[in-house]
Amino acid sequence: MQDSEHYSIGIDFGGTSVKLGVCRGAELLTTDEPIPTAAHPGPNALIGAMAERVEGLRQAYPGIAAIGVGVPGLVDFDRGYVHELTNVPGWKHIPLKTILGEKTGLPVVVENDANAMAYAEWRYGAGRGLRNVVALTLGTGVGGGLVLDNKMFRGSSFSAGEIGQMSIDFNGKPGHYGNLGALEKYIGNAQIAEHAVKRYAEAGMSKDISECTPKAIAIAAQNGDDIARQIWEELADWLGTTLSSIAWLLNPDAFVIGGGVAQAGALLFEPLERKVQSMLSTVVWEKLQILPAKFSNEAGIIGNAALAADAL
Secondary structure, three states: OOOOOOEEEEEEEOOOEEEEEEEEOOEEEEEOOOEEHHHOOOHHHHHHHHHHHHHHHHHHOOOEEEEEEEEOEEEEOOOOEEEEEOOOOOOEEEOHHHHHHHHHOOOEEEEEHHHHHHHHHHHOOOOOOOOOEEEEEEOOOEEEEEEEOOEEEOOOOOOOOOHHHOEOOOOOOEOOOOOEOEOHHHHOHHHHHHHHHHHHHHOOOOOOHHHOOHHHHHHHHHOOOHHHHHHHHHHHHHHHHHHHHHHHHHOOOEEEEEOHHHHHOHHHHHHHHHHHHHOOOHHHHOOOEEEEOOOOOOHHHHHHHHHHHHHO
């Protein structure tokens, strides 16, 4: 696949803000001021604000040919239809592709945000040149996206890749959809902090939630805190159990892991590699890579812009 010469706009829709940028291939040419999500209640007002920003960007870059939007929820990719955004009130059953296309006059692609991150990493990032890539984002929750045989795999209802909903304990914590032991109920930001508070309490140490963010636990571990290091080992056990199951099912070339939790670096990746290797045959493991994501906060913009440009 050749890198597209089209200019395209990537829109990264989050519960806090909507970020826009103009890309040409992997190059992020410019970003616009984020739109506060809550400042525009309801879909119509927010889509209108997006369209206004798109128009401003087109004045600066007249060659813009398409728009890609990534949203944190369930999407019908073919229709560009948003079924539901869990953390954004009022966003249910919204034909986003149609509305934004009519307002801007441009082709629009609508994708799940984790799929957009996966596409960015496969197309231009850590997974470039690999045929089968499973990408994860570790943050508030756990998102995932699948590229299989050099194509995004979305499943029959475009819901594939929801790795955070996979179970690591069939008698475990209830997930959002009633699925017991859902991974993101163990390694989301808030869940990590709660677990850390509990682990310190068991050792006779009182810690506040604000002292136990993933970043704080990583700093503590780097400074020689044994409990903090044990916490990262436990997180790697939980995540590694899931990745091992995925490896047996899909036999990918690589797992690409991004998001805030992955910023812990070797504290997470070293025990994670040991855990995954211990649960796999050499045939599955020997060519499997576990890689940190190349892109950080800009992954959504780049991935959505690439999806839109490649669709042309």
